[in-house]
Each structure stands twice: as C-alpha cells, then as structure tokens.
Amino acid sequence: MGSTATTTVPTNGELMEALAAVGAAYFQDFAAAASRHGLSSSQAKALGAVQEPVPMRALAGRLGCDASNVTGIVDRLESLGLAHREAAAGDRRVKIVVITEQGREILGLIRGEMIRTHQAIGTMTDEQRVALHSVCVQVLPVLSGRTAP
Amino acid sequence: MGSTATTTVPTNGELMEALAAVGAAYFQDFAAAASRHGLSSSQAKALGAVQEPVPMRALAGRLGCDASNVTGIVDRLESLGLAHREAAAGDRRVKIVVITEQGREILGLIRGEMIRTHQAIGTMTDEQRVALHSVCVQVLPVLSGRTAP
DNA sequence: TATTGTTATACTCTATAACTATA
DNA sequence: TATAGTTATAGAGTATAACAATA
Numbered sequence: 244m245g246s247t248a249t250t251t252v253p254t255n256g257e258l259m260e261a262l263a264a265v266g267a268a269y270f271q272d273f274a275a276a277a278s279r280h281g282l283s284s285s286q287a288k289a290l291g292a293v294q295e296p297v298p299m300r301a302l303a304g305r306l307g308c309d310a311s312n313v314t315g316i317v318d319r320l321e322s323l324g325l326a327h328r329e330a331a332a333g334d335r336r337v338k339i340v341v342i343t344e345q346g347r348e349i350l351g352l353i354r355g356e357m358i359r360t361h362q363a364i365g366t367m368t369d370e371q372r373v374a375l376h377s378v379c380v381q382v383l384p385v386l387s388g389r390t391a392p
Numbered sequence: 393m394g395s396t397a398t399t400t401v402p403t404n405g406e407l408m409e410a411l412a413a414v415g416a417a418y419f420q421d422f423a424a425a426a427s428r429h430g431l432s433s434s435q436a437k438a439l440g441a442v443q444e445p446v447p448m449r450a451l452a453g454r455l456g457c458d459a460s461n462v463t464g465i466v467d468r469l470e471s472l473g474l475a476h477r478e479a480a481a482g483d484r485r486v487k488i489v490v491i492t493e494q495g496r497e498i499l500g501l502i503r504g505e506m507i508r509t510h511q512a513i514g515t516m517t518d519e520q521r522v523a524l525h526s527v528c529v530q531v532l533p534v535l536s537g538r539t540a541p
Numbered sequence: 542t543a544t545t546g547t548t549a550t551a552c553t554c555t556a557t558a559a560c561t562a563t564a
Numbered sequence: 565t566a567t568a569g570t571t572a573t574a575g576a577g578t579a580t581a582a583c584a585a586t587a
Contacts, residue, residue, distance in 0.1 A: 250526075261528035263422075267456075283555095283576065311578085335585080354408065359535050364408070364531075373401055447568080460557080483563080487569070
C-alpha cells in the first residue's frame with residue numbers, strides 16, 4: 244500500500260486517552276528529575292515559572308493555585324537558595340520573586356535530565372517533530388482557555 | 393514542492409516546552425472537571441485506573457505512588473460510593489478494588505466535561521488527529537520506561 | 542474600599558517505617 | 565522468610581477565611 248487510507252482517524256476518546264498517558268508519563272519524568280535534585284514537582288514548576296522576575300500574585304496565576312500557597316513554596320525555594328524576594332519599585336505591597344544563579348543552574352540540570360523525554364523525542368522523525376510542535380502551538384490557546392476573541 | 397522546507401524543525405527544548413504547556417493545560421482541565429464532581433485529581437485518576445478490577449498493590453503501581461497512599465484514596469472513593477474492595481479468590485491477603493455503577497457514571501461525566509480538551513481536539517484536522525495519535529502511541533513505551541527489549 | 546502578601550486552619554497527598562495476616 | 569494491605573507519622577500542597585500594610 245502506498246500512503247493513503249490505511250489509517251483510521253482516532254475518536255476523541257482514543258485521542259484523549261493517548262494524550263493522558265503521554266502527559267502522565269511526561270510529568271513523571273519531570274517529577275523524577277526534580278526529585279533527584281531534592282525538589283518536589285511543585286517547587287520545580289515554580290522555579291520554571293520564575294525565569295523572569297514575577298510578583299507573588301502573578302506566580303500564583305501561573306501555577307494555577309491560590310496565592311496563599313505561593314508563600315510556602317517560595318519560602319522553601321528561598322531557604323534552598325534557588326530564588327529570593329525583592330521589593331517592587333512602584334508598589335510597596337508587591338514582592339517580586341527572582342531566580343538565583345544556582346536556581347537557574349538546577350533548573351537547567353533538571354531539564355537536561357528528563358532522559359525518557361529526550362529519548363522519546365529522539366525516536367521522532369523531523370516530520371513528526373514539526374507536526375507535533377505545530378499541533379501543540381495551535382491547540383494551546385484553546386486548551387488553556389485563552390481563545391483569541 | 394509545495395510542502396517542503398518552509399518549516400523549521402523545532403529544537404528539543406522548544407518541543408519540551410510545548411509539550412509541558414499542553415500537558416499542564418490538559419491536567420488542569422482534568423482537575424477542574426473532577427473538582428466539579430467533588431473529586432481531587434488523585435481520586436479521579438484512581439477512578440480511571442479501576443475501570444477493570446485491580447488489586448490494591450497493582451493500583452499503587454498504576455498511580456505511581458506508594459502502596460500506603462492507596463489505602464486512603466480508596467477509603468475516600470469507597471465512602472463516596474464510587475468503588476469498593478472485594479476479597480481475591482486465590483489469595484486471602486489481596487483486596488481487589490472494583491468500580492461501582494455510580495463510579496463509572498461519574499467517570500464518564502468527568503471525561504465528557506473536559507470541555508477545553510474537547511474544544512482543542514475540535515480544532516484539529518483529521519490529518520492532525522491521525523498524526524498526533526500515532527506519535528503518542530509510538531512515543532509512549534519509551535516515555536514510560538517500557539522500551540521493548 | 543480594594544489589593545498584596547501573609548497567617549491560621551483543615552484536608553489531601555506523599556513517602557518511610559512498623560505492624561498484621563496471610564503465603 | 566516474603567508479600568499484601570494497613571496504620572502511624574511527618575512533611576508538603578491545597579483552598580478558605582481572616583488579617584496587616586499599602587494603594
């Protein structure tokens with residue numbers, strides 16, 4: 244057979260199941276890499292969310308959790324020397340979370356050590372990479388609730 | 393030809409970032425749908441993992457957590473009437489978790505109410521669905537550490 | 542009055558270690 | 565001895581409500 248028509252279009256359910264399995268496996272790889280550096284997945288996620296300085300409140304938004312949680316998470320990041328709080332210029336109520344050099348270093352290590360993810364990407368052809376990336380980019384605004392008006 | 397060379401192949405980093413964003417958004421959609429039915433994401437994940445009867449120990453494996461946690465999670469599922477424990481035939485040490493009719497119903501509702509995910513899938517062409525599904529299937533064994541020997 | 546960050550509280554999830562009852 | 569499930573414990577994440585400082 245040539246290239247046509249031997250494939251069937253997956254149902255929504257099949258696609259969701261496949262996405263869920265891949266998402267879960269990706270997350271486990273991430274959590275395992277973070278754990279090797281003594282970080283919980285929430286802490287590592289927060290670290291990745293402060294690559295540029297971010298106010299506490301905005302960080303809560305990025306992490307999709309209540310603002311009260313961020314206090315504790317940043318406390319622990321701060322006690323590990325991976326981030327610190329700075330006063331904001333204009334508004335004295337606001338505190339801005341800034342990643343430290345060490346934090347940036349650890350973040351890079353964690354990402355580099357997601358070995359299963361790297362292996363998985365390694366099995367893809369260039370064509371598959373292009374297709375996957377473009378689907379992700381296309382789908383993300385809808386999936387995250389930022390549908391363009 | 394028409395289809396060549398105008399696209400650039402994404403780097404591993406770009407692909408990982410895109411995957412992470414999609415995975416996180418998918419998970420939030422899942423957690424939000426579960427929450428609407430009074431379930432935590434762990435509880436909902438467990439519910440999805442017992443569509444067929446599963447021993448406690450095996451459930452821990454599926455959820456990727458320690459066996460001691462499963463006791464509490466199944467306790468709560470059981471108190472909500474969504475699953476129950478049964479004795480195993482051959483081995484009196486083993487308890488098997490079985491989903492109830494109500495549990496199956498709630499699980500179906502949760503999956504149906506992942507509206508952002510359904511919308512996101514709705515934006516895909518048939519070609520994209522086929523490509524995405526096949527990449528997921530291809531990548532999953534590597535990503536989840538079950539590389540064929 | 543409204544907002545930012547924090548604290549207090551309560552519940553869930555998590556791993557480790559110790560326990561029980563089976564095998 | 566080894567395994568399945570539970571319990572005890574402690575730490576972390578989570579949301580809600582109340583609070584201080586600032587806007």
